[in-house]
Amino acid sequence: MIPDIQPMKPWICLSAGILITLLVSVIRTESKRPAQISALLTLAASAVFGFSGISAESQVLMSGAFEVSSLTLVSLSAMCGLAAMFILGTGHYLSREKIHISDYYHLLLILVLGASVLVASRNLVVTFIALEVMSLPAYTLAGFRRNDSRSNEAALKYFILGGAMGAVFLLGSSFIFGATGSLDISEVFSQSGAGSAGSLLLYLGHLLVMVSFLFKVAAAPLHFWKPDVYEGSPTPVSGLMATIITSAAFISLLRLIHLVDFSPASAGAYLDLVRSTIRVAAMGSLLIGSMIMITQRNLKRMLAYSSITHTGYLLLGVLGSFDPKMEITSVLVYLLGYAAMSTGVFVLLSLSKAPSDSGTELIDLTGLVKRAPFLTFLWSVFLFSMAGMPFTVGFFTKYLVFMASLGGGETGLVIVAALCTVIGAYAYVRPIALMTMRDAAPGATDWEPTIGSQIVAVTAAGFVLLLGIIPNAMIQYLKGIPLIH
């Protein structure tokens, strides 16, 4: 019997688009334009299919391995949108770095496919495959500036550590299989609530799986790879990591944390262990991220530490999801808001005119208000949002994770997070101060806005401000999205 693949249209469309883009780039090797257009059309079509398919009903296909629900479809559409924004906004960067070749586009599409399957996966093997499909193009893209040793370092570091953590994930999965006899998420969940409750093997496996994903989202103490990878990768690729890969990994992390049913009494001690693991990771990410962030002079490294801090805030939201209802609204809102501001920041960062990312130091922003007032405004919007100032989406994202975490009884952690917000605010306001209060330092790089990048940055800024003033609709919509059906 042929399974009903109708609901999987967006993913199939994306896969077909990858093949077409690959073909197009092979046929017309001298021009990258066809591949670019093909990639954009693929993303648009897939996002349209994804968005039109959203309904309250959710379906589990492929023998329970694949979930088509509002969560997965919204994630897919958002990821397609983000990828399209990066394609539109950072073409000039690729041309300037002489890495604007057709292969960039199908690798990007494969990354989006992997990320969107990762979100939809309900089977540990599928999760692993999706993780690899997402990561392999990311390793390649990280090393895309192949004549730059930092880019090579980034790719190698990312690849080796990512590969090692993939092995940890597989080890954990095999333990889980040993304990429950299944790799299906729903089945493991029901087993862990009944027959396998209290099994040490299951808990060990779960812990390993969880740790491998904490590495992927760069939670302390597994954060050390991130600054080097962000700094070495081409700026648009760092942006893709901050938006698409982080979001996919976080949603998958939520699913995998709730792989085990914590309701039986025998799981109580283990729940405490999981909670304290996440608590330590959150506290470490917040403190390390924000404290090292203020010492950074390079914007890309600063943003890497900033994303470690944001991982900490997101983990606060995760800690709030342990109530019986598994409330994940705060995490989803945070991911969406963070994706909007990261897109803006990385697109703006790609406008630095100096070659090989040598113009992304803090000093290069000095006196920008005189050189490019509109860019200064956009930078200020995104940086204020990252700092969590009112009237930007960054305020409400923090609001929701703080509330979620307090609801979970994490008062001490929220106070630490609040103090880290103050430390972080210094790091975010300092670039604004340099832009508006100083004259341009000698040798400061020029910033050259292109039309595409400005459209993308204005769209992102519009999102940040609109959701910062009227977040109702977004919160209402994402509130309706459950983690498990």
Added chain:
Amino acid sequence: MEISDSLSFLLTLPLFAMVLSLFVPKGVQRVYSIFASLLFLGLTIYEASGILFASSSEVAGRLAVEHQLVWLPQLGARLALRLDSVSVWFVVLNALTAVIAFSTKGIWYRKNPKLFTAMGFFLIFGLNAAFLSLDLVVFYLAYESVFIPMIFMVGVWGEKQKATAVFRFFLMSFLGSILMLVSIFYLLSKQFKTGIGYSSYLPDLIPTAGGLQGTEALLVFFGFFLAFAIKVPLVPFHAWLKDVYTLAPFPATIWMSAILSKLGVFGMIRFVGPLFPGVMLSVQGVLLTLAAVSVVYAALLAYRSNDPKSLLAYSSISHLGFVMLGVFTLKQSGGASAILLSVGHALVSGILFFLLSKIAERKDGIDLTNPQGLASKYPILFTALFVAVLASVSLPGTLNFAGEFLVLLNAYPVSALCTAIAGMGAVLGAAYMLKFFQQMGFGAPSPESDSAVAKSEDLGGYELILVFVLLITVIFCGFQTAIFLKGN
């Protein structure tokens, strides 16, 4: 999110003026902003007049207006605007301060004037939203948004070494306010557990706050207290103030001393008092001591200052110590006298900084170690300054005298010692203000400074009328304290 009531213009008009300022030509920005702020002042007083001039607190209570609009239903936050006998004074002061601040002259009207005017009107909007809101989350949003224009004003038009000052100001205030946010969230999560759902509307949170016990209550209270104590500031939390006041451009200094500091006073009266009456009573001794120490310590610092701007900055802390002393008596009449003194302080410090900016226009780098002898050059300006100085040292007949007298009167039964300490501060106040006036106005100026000032003119025209009206208000209100007290 529809706003369609009589209070909404207090929020929408500044926003409208902000947008409009972007389309006004650079040359007429000052005229535009003065005109717009005067118009806004007129409308505000018209709207507020009922409550402002009500004969008794019952009448004022009946006239209080409250409007509620749904804004963030999922988060339990709403736009609850309330104009009553507490907020009305601060709203009027906000409009009045804007007129004084926009009437200054300087680099802010030459370099990026559009940004300055827009930020000024945004500041008015943020402050009005904070003074009117009865919802803690919306209050927090407004309270925090006030940073943005202040950072830009000090950052763009401030003097050298402003970056450090801006950061110290921003980070200290942000530290306070973020802990207040945690306290608000803590209250909300407590409330949620009782099963009512979220609502950050003040009356809904009072029972929750009342249910807190012991250390828990103290910590939640401390979150609020710290935010407002830094904003006012009270003495151990004042480290940010001197540099920012000194390096900021004059309009920003006027805004900070006249109205931003009142945000702390207002928060203490509006939110901390009703939410934590028990805790405040149990730590009242500490609070009164802090206020009294603020008065004396800041007065001593003012006496030691040789820069006129930092002298006035410290004198501001000293006077605000009196205001806080009134608030911390925890009596209705103490609170009313604190509001009265707030109005007096806002007016007088606004006038003093405004006149100082006029002197600074005429002569650079005034140092109080040498006599400047400017009074004979500018008799009108210095006459006005003299009246303002007398008001600042609480000469009987001015609003400040009535305020300080009533505060001390209310504080005496609560703590005679703190009253006595604060009373000493009033004496010191006379000492440093008279030193200030004497060194600026009298004595023999050195010959080279003489020629530098010879060509500029005395105060006149619009500026003279403005100062005259303000000084008359200070004296008139000094005799009409009944409208502030309304039978308390």
